[in-house]
Amino acid sequence: MNQRNNRRLVLFPGPIQGHINPMLQLAQILHDRGFSITILHTDLNSPDPSPHPSFAFRSIGDGLGQSEASTSDIVRLIMLLNARCAAPFEERLREEVSSQDAPVTCLIADALFSFARDVAERAGVRTMVLRTGGATAFRVFAGFRLLRERGYLPIAESRLEDPVPEFPPLRVKDLPRVNTGEPELFDRILNDRIEGIKDSSGLILNTFEDLEQPALSLLRQEYPIVVFPIGPFHKCGPCSSGSFLAEDRSCISWLDKQAPNSVVYVSFGSIASVNESEFSEIALGLADSQQPFLWVVRPGSVRGSELVENLPGCFLEALEERGKIVKWAPQHEVLAHRAVGAFWTHNGWNSTLESISEGVPMICMPCFSDQNVNARFVSDVWRVGVHLNNGLERRKIAEAIRKLLVEKEGEEVRERAAQFKEKANSCLMQGGSSFQSLDGLANHILSFELTNHQHKPQLRS
The missing domain is CATH 3.40.50.2000 (Glycogen Phosphorylase B;)
Known part of the structure; x- marks a missing residue:
């Protein structure tokens, strides 16, 4: 265990390649800042622990059958993960909180898991959210209700070239498309994710100010939470591959x-x-x-x-x-x-x-x-x-x-x-925007210690 600050973080990645990699990169970044790391993960696409000997890995059952684990309908997969993982995740998180290791200072959960914040609150742990996409796209997803009200969604083939002045320079054909047979379910999942982020103790983004400053500025105006753009994650130091497939070197x-x-x-x-x-x-x-x-x-x-x-x-x-x-x-x-x-x-x-x-x-x-x-x-x-x-x-x-x-x-x-x-490169150097944002993130997490001690776990009914 890393003893530099005797604070432990629990990270909970989504079981998709493009979600696991940035969460593991974030874990390494925070480990380098003195935090000890525990990774809770689903059985589906469980990460390889061997490149991360300093992390503790704990699995939770997701109860998914082989046919249910398909990414062909990503919306249905997310729904099943949220339905099946909540109870085993709560059990495992409570075990971590009550263990004799360093106290759990914070949970950092993938935005895919809408139940994580409520579960952590019952366990007496503050929650931050990692969103693995960019700030610009996040604002568009958060605006889906407005886009539906104004007739841009569902996307009509006759309007593909129409501009979307609410999100310049997008055209209708640039709006996110998600392949699913249950569009209403997607709207519900999306709303739950947005509300979960709003209610969290902070949002972590794999981006940097010089790339997405306009979107980041608007996010900070629109959301009552602190936003930490600390990317690019993969440039913060050497990081091993979390690939599900063997790399052909x-x-x-x-x-x-x-x-x-x-x-x-x-x-x-x-x-x-x-x-x-x-x-x-x-x-x-x-x-x-x-x-x-x-x-x-x-x-x-x-x-x-x-x-x-x-x-x-x-x-x-x-x-x-x-x-x-x-x-x-x-x-x-x-x-x-x-x-x-x-x-x-x-x-x-x-x-x-x-x-x-x-x-x-x-x-x-x-x-x-x-x-x-x-x-x-x-x-x-x-x-x-x-x-x-x-x-x-x-x-x-x-x-x-x-x-x-x-x-x-x-x-x-x-x-x-x-x-x-x-x-x-420069944003990651001392004095750069991501370097300063990472300093802010570390201090923000350390500030949770007092509130976690005051907030005792709630018993489940």
């Missing part, structure tokens, strides 16, 4: 042989998928670009196809080793590699922030949720990428790749991307 030695800023890295995250026709257009667009590429094709990347495994060999042979396909890549290392000049991404927040932090321009292909918002800001606000509007077509794909890697416009985008990389 052969791609690093392949990158070592490529010219600087010549390779387009293609990866659509751990959940997003394309159909067979779109997959073919991606392959043909990469071929037509005449640029080297590193392409992540993970299991499940292509919906309804068992033939994808036959494509890579013949495809790469035809391209005479100009491209490399892997099932998963060490993304932090890839984006930091000198050979990578562009990142074709689904614009999940982690990938977007990692690309910005390494100064790598983006080709934006959002698929669902907050990715549409992130992509529009990448292309139109931060101007560090280009947007593949209106579907996938091989000619437009090749043009976008060449625009960023070869043409004059790409030089201007790279210059802006390099400026954001410098800002992402």
Whole structure:
């Protein structure tokens, strides 16, 4: 146990790849600040404890069957997790509170879990919330009720190009889309999450002031809680991968042989998928670009196809080793590699922030949720990428790749991307905005000690 301040934090990550990684990164950041760390986690997608020998890991039963654990309907999965995890989580948290280890000073819960604050309050522990997306997208989600009242939602195909003046520069087509057969359930879950954040003792965000200052300023006006933007998390120090898939490190030695800023890295995250026709257009667009590429094709990347495994060999042979396909890549290392000049991404927040932090321009292909918002800001606000509007077509794909890697416009985008990389690094240095925000977060958590002693656990009825 870390004895530097004898304060223990319990962290509760959501069991999705893009949620577990930032929570573990946050845990390491806070451990480096002198807190001891206990990770409570679901059985579903339980994290590997071996890269984190200083943390204590405790599992809670989630009661999910194999079919229920699917991410194909993420809304239903979140609903089931909240229904099944509340009771075992409360039991485990009470065990932690009553243990002989350092006292539990604070619970930091993923925003997915709407029950966490009430459970922690009964156990006599203050709660902070980690939201793993950006501040801008959070404000859009929080405005869903307003967007419905004003007729933007549900999204009508006839209005896709209409502006949304409440959230400039978004258009209707940029509003978050969530694939679910139960839209009313989604609204209820979203409302519960927003209210849970409002009632918490603070909100932690993986972003930084120079990137999202307007949204952060509005959040602080709109919410009666303290907001701590302390990102980019992955740049705060060495952090091990929390990947569910084995990383193919052969791609690093392949990158070592490529010219600087010549390779387009293609990866659509751990959940997003394309159909067979779109997959073919991606392959043909990469071929037509005449640029080297590193392409992540993970299991499940292509919906309804068992033939994808036959494509890579013949495809790469035809391209005479100009491209490399892997099932998963060490993304932090890839984006930091000198050979990578562009990142074709689904614009999940982690990938977007990692690309910005390494100064790598983006080709934006959002698929669902907050990715549409992130992509529009990448292309139109931060101007560090280009947007593949209106579907996938091989000619437009090749043009976008060449625009960023070869043409004059790409030089201007790279210059802006390099400026954001410098800002992402400087905000973490002493005196920088994220460094100061982290100081504030640590002091805020330490201030809970007195109130936790005064607030005794409540007995369950």
